[in-house]
Amino acid sequence: xxxxxxxxxxxxxxxxxxxxxxxxxxxxxxxxxxxxxxxxxxxxxxxxxxxxxxxxxxxxxxxxxxxxxxxxxxxxxxxxxxxxxxxxxxxxxxxxxxxxxxxxxxxxxxxxxxxxxxxxxxxxxxxxxxxxxxxxxxxxxxxxxxxxxxxxxxxxxxxxxxx
Amino acid sequence: xxxxxxxxxxxxxxxxxxxxxxxxxxxxxxxxxxxxxxxxxxxxxxxxxxxxxxxxxxxxxxxxxxxxxxxxxxxxxxxxxxxxxxxxxxxxxxxxxxxxxxxxxxxxxxxxxxxxxxxxxxxxxxxxxxxxxxxxxxxxxxxxxxxxxxxxxxxxxxxxxxxxxxxxxxxxxxxxxxxxxxx
Numbered sequence: 001x002x003x004x005x006x007x008x009x010x011x012x013x014x015x016x017x018x019x020x021x022x023x024x025x026x027x028x029x030x031x032x033x034x035x036x037x038x039x040x041x042x043x044x045x046x047x048x049x050x051x052x053x054x055x056x057x058x059x060x061x062x063x064x065x066x067x068x069x070x071x072x073x074x075x076x077x078x079x080x081x082x083x084x085x086x087x088x089x090x091x092x093x094x095x096x097x098x099x100x101x102x103x104x105x106x107x108x109x110x111x112x113x114x115x116x117x118x119x120x121x122x123x124x125x126x127x128x129x130x131x132x133x134x135x136x137x138x139x140x141x142x143x144x145x146x147x148x149x150x151x152x153x154x155x156x157x158x159x160x161x162x163x
Numbered sequence: 164x165x166x167x168x169x170x171x172x173x174x175x176x177x178x179x180x181x182x183x184x185x186x187x188x189x190x191x192x193x194x195x196x197x198x199x200x201x202x203x204x205x206x207x208x209x210x211x212x213x214x215x216x217x218x219x220x221x222x223x224x225x226x227x228x229x230x231x232x233x234x235x236x237x238x239x240x241x242x243x244x245x246x247x248x249x250x251x252x253x254x255x256x257x258x259x260x261x262x263x264x265x266x267x268x269x270x271x272x273x274x275x276x277x278x279x280x281x282x283x284x285x286x287x288x289x290x291x292x293x294x295x296x297x298x299x300x301x302x303x304x305x306x307x308x309x310x311x312x313x314x315x316x317x318x319x320x321x322x323x324x325x326x327x328x329x330x331x332x333x334x335x336x337x338x339x340x341x342x343x344x345x346x
Contacts, residue, residue, distance in 0.1 A: 066297050092306065
């Protein structure tokens with residue numbers, strides 16, 4: 001009985017969990033399947049500026065739909081992927097691309113983590129190799145040794161050290 | 164301990180201070196982290212020719228209207244945009260009290276709704292263009308309403324404000340900038 005219930009739940013939840021999300025409406029889909037596939041692939045690289053962490057391919061925002069249609073129009077007119085991206089970047093800036101371009105203003109963004117890792121690794125390396133040789137302990141003089149013995153034995157009756 | 168060693172111990176404190184100052188600035192400043200800076204600043208306005216709102220008189224709005232030598236405030240608005248209602252008061256002030264040349268782009272709005280909106284709140288715009296499919300908005304880099312652009316007399320975009328125009332924006336940014344550009 002339990003197995004049946006679980007199987008039923010998986011049957012319902014499964015398709016929902018593994019279904020990919022996209023927001024493309026039937027009226028946007030191009031007739032040419034090759035072009036449509038290209039458009040879908042490119043749309044996944046373009047940020048929806050309203051939601052800002054979704055691509056226009058999966059966002060339900062109005063602007064995302066407008067941009068999806070625009071991408072398809074430009075592609076149908078013969079623009080290459082790079083040209084379509086350039087068209088959008090000219091209007092919205094680099095932020096419209098989900099993957100920021102590598103240029104001087106984004107060097108810190110792209111190489112920062114690796115740089116931090118190097119600095120941290122360097123720091124760890126220097127920390128562990130800095131220990132070096134500890135100076136050899138100066139031997140105790142005879143008087144100091146006697147004081148030490150007296151302190152260790154002083155006042156403690158035999159067998160009463162531990163509570 | 165050598166001076167070099169002492170300075171090395173200060174390194175984590177320095178890194179922390181730099182990062183902490185940066186975070187404090189983020190918390191204290193009024194910047195909106197979701198605001199996308201415009202890439203059209205100092206560029207000429209995109210070419211466009213929009214008809215008037217259906218059912219309203221008027222010449223519509225074209226890019227030529229923004230090159231008359233007068234500084235213009237271009238406001239993208241729609242009746243379905245709630246902050247547009249809030250900023251309407253300040254736009255009216257700018258147009259009527261401070262003499263700023265205000266024109267509007269009605270973005271993706273049903274004409275009847277747009278006409279009702281203007282009838283209800285008043286029409287502070289000298290000209291309005293109806294951007295029914297939003298393409299002109301995309302050409303200007305509009306990604307959310309309301310947005311307002313300060314355009315100089317030669318038709319170059321000089322400033323973009325995302326969100327409703329409030330008293331602070333009106334007094335600290337738009338009015339001084341308009342005055343400066345008009346010189």
